[in-house]
Amino acid sequence: MGVAYAAPIFILNDIMNLLDANKLVFEYVRRDKNGDVDGFIRAVDEVSLEIAQGDFVAVLGPNGSGKSTLAKHLNSILRPTEGVLYVDGMDTTDSDKIWDIRKTVGMVFQNPENQMIGTIVEEDVAFAPENMGVDPKEIRERVKESLITVEMLEHRKASPSKLSGGQKQRIAIAGVLAMHPKCIVLDEPTAMLDPEGRKEVIRAIRALNDVENITIILITHNMEEAVYADRIYVMNKGHIVMKGTPREVFSRVEELEENSLTVPVVTKLAYELKTAGLNIPDGILTKKELCEAICRS
Amino acid sequence: MIRDITLGQYxxxxxxxxxxxxxxxxxxxxxxVISLFLFQSFAGYAVATVFLVTVIVLSHVPVSFMLRGLKAIFILLIFTAVLNIFLTPGRELVSFWKITITIEGLRVAAFMVLRLVYLIVGSSVMTLTTTPSNLTDGLEKGLGWLKFFRIPxxxxxxxxxIALTFIPVLLEETDKIIKAQQARGADFESGNIIRRAKALVPILVPLFVSAFRRANDLAIAMESRCYRGGEGRTKMRPLRYTGRDYAAYSVLIVYLAAIIAVGILF
Known part of the structure; x- marks a missing residue:
């Protein structure tokens, strides 16, 4: 009976993706005024994702599309109702692995004020490594290097309330960086910032991806920010409705508009010029590309 | 007015x-704070004043910051002064209608007010020179032995x-809500006490709602940064006494001795 037992199946971390979701479903119970169960809402509906180390992925979608709910699954704040999600080979429903998962995938949230724990920039950045039980000397090193990465070292002793929104959000990123994560999930990090702050944050995120090779998952409904991503997922009503490179996704202007999303102004202009009869290629992303295309046509 | 409270402001x-x-x-x-209640004489106040002034000078914090905390207790100060002036029995100074002012009354009132002022300013010195997290670190370590009595x-x-960190945030929020409600015609200034108390409801309800929302956000943010209670937690700068701290303890002992000596002698 030598063949009766199957060879154990090993999950091979090396060839596996950093994040691997298979038919992820998240349902929550909706209650009416009396607290009786009114129905189930599927915030995330059979979503499958494959994200490799070093990817820069943008998740787009209108309000209520389930993109934030999906984000909260990625570091086990929420657990799937159905389906599985592997983070670096660890199942997010495995309670023993929860801290390893959170170490691997850091989260940055929308409101910078509501994620500041320390009263001084340094202390806030040190919060995560302190929780992880890192040696004091190494904490100080990590804090310093994280602050250098987001170019906030000169503010290390400042009180966060004195900083601008963009600076606060960069501190939040540094706080996550100090965990030495493989992946950072940013849930609409620029939604509460002014244009200058947005630029700062996006610049910091891109540098992390380019220089440190950290996987970035940027949840946003700002299309201009998604242009820098390697890949875009568009979500609506809990489903992934479109995916591809920014060029591929943004060339489907009508489909995006059906999902209540507006393409960047440049892309929209190029699209309108094309439908008006000009010879302009699909999926123009930057002003420069548009200028060149117009000159050529 | 709402920004006057300095407590917890580093x-x-x-x-x-x-x-x-x-x-x-x-x-x-x-x-x-305890020493302020150990003496009754001018000499005692002199020692306490010298100590307080020295500490304020050493702290490099502008005096205006220290005094800001007093505005919040201004009414309490007036109240204390008035009650003490009129209600303390003793040698009569002035008397008209049914009211008598006594020398003892003036003395007690002045002392009480000074005590309160010193108390607030003294504790402001601590909160202004110590970050809230440093302060709680101190409490955590200093009271660590209470863990054996199952106190968390x-x-x-x-x-x-966290409460200290969020005081300024919530104060700002309160300010915003007040302005937003005033912009929509809410009236907080006129009417009797009951009417004014009722007018506070449209401030407090949104404030509580937003505080709970913030608390929820913060809890999620803390958990996603691996917070799991005190066990196995390390510190970026673990508290360790240095020569400077022992010197400060000696100064404190000298101060206490001086206060007790003054209390006995005068």
């Missing part, structure tokens, strides 16, 4: 006091630290 500066171990500052403040010292310290 003033960043480089001074000896800023660098002292929070446990020293905590026990120092406690000792100072770390959790309490963490709660205090």
């Amino acid at each position: 003033y960043p500066a480089e001074s000896v006091l800023h660098r002292l171990d929070p446990r020293v500052k905590l026990s120092g403040t406690l000792l100072y 010292v770390h959790e309490i310290a963490m709660m205090m630290s």
